[in-house]
Amino acid sequence: MSNSEIRHIVFDIGKVLIHYDPNIPFSRIIPDEAERQWFFANVCTHEWNLEQDRGRPWDEAEELLIAEFPDRTDHIRAFRGHWHEMVSHAYDGSVAIFETLIDEGRDVTMLTNFAADTFREARKIFPFLNLPRGVTVSGEIGMIKPDAAIYEKHTRDFALAPAHTLFIDDSIANVQAARAFGWNAVHFTEPEKLKSDLASHGIAA
Structure with a gap:
């Protein structure tokens, strides 16, 4: 049980509220599994994609990879x-x-760690993303989780009391960073566990 009453609840989005998996289109675009794994490990990597979440424009990101992997131009552009x-x-x-x-x-x-333009698309695809009081989108501000600065900015912008804030994220690193900042935080794995975690903080859902 949390020692503090929870007054603010902060949700991550990807893999908490909506599914995300680049393999869905790429299983068709690059049918060979070994080749597809190589592509994600060496070309359109997690680290490369994270820089779009930090605010790098897609055209710049694509040209960077195309210069290095010109034979993969179509596959690189297919990611966006x-x-x-x-x-x-x-x-x-x-x-x-x-x-x-x-x-x-x-x-x-x-x-959320999200590129600015794809988040605008996500809000159209999933209208429930427009329901909360507000959102901090990494790609709009040039900061990403788990950097402490993004928790500080969200706290300031939404006038949160850290000790009375509960954060929900699928990434252990992001959860740990939130706790280090002074928030309460729980690791999301599935909805029933989230209900249990909320209950442990005095919140029925």
Whole structure:
């Protein structure tokens, strides 16, 4: 049980509220599994994609890779071109909890590592992302989790009391960083565990 009453609930988005998997379109674009794994390990890597979450424009990101892998130009451009397929569905159980908390009048915000333009698309695909009081999007501000600065900015912008804030994220590193900053934080794995974690902080959902 938390020692402090939770007044603010902060949700991550990817792999908490919506699914994300680049393999969905790329299993068709690069059917050979070994080749596809090589492509994600060496070309469109997690680290490369993270820089778009930090705010790097897609055209700059693409040209950087095309200069190094000119024979992979079509595949590199396909990453952004087929992004909408990567966010294939929402997690209904998580979204139900999220919407219940908002309907009950809880102060809910979102803190996400997301490229600015793809987040605008996500809000159209998943209208529930427009329901909370607000959101901090890494790609719009040039900061990413787990950097302490992004937690500080979200806290300041939304007037949160850290000791009364609960953060929900699928990344252990992001959860640990939130705790180090002074927030309460729980690691998301599936909706039933989230319900249990919320209950341990005195919140029924």
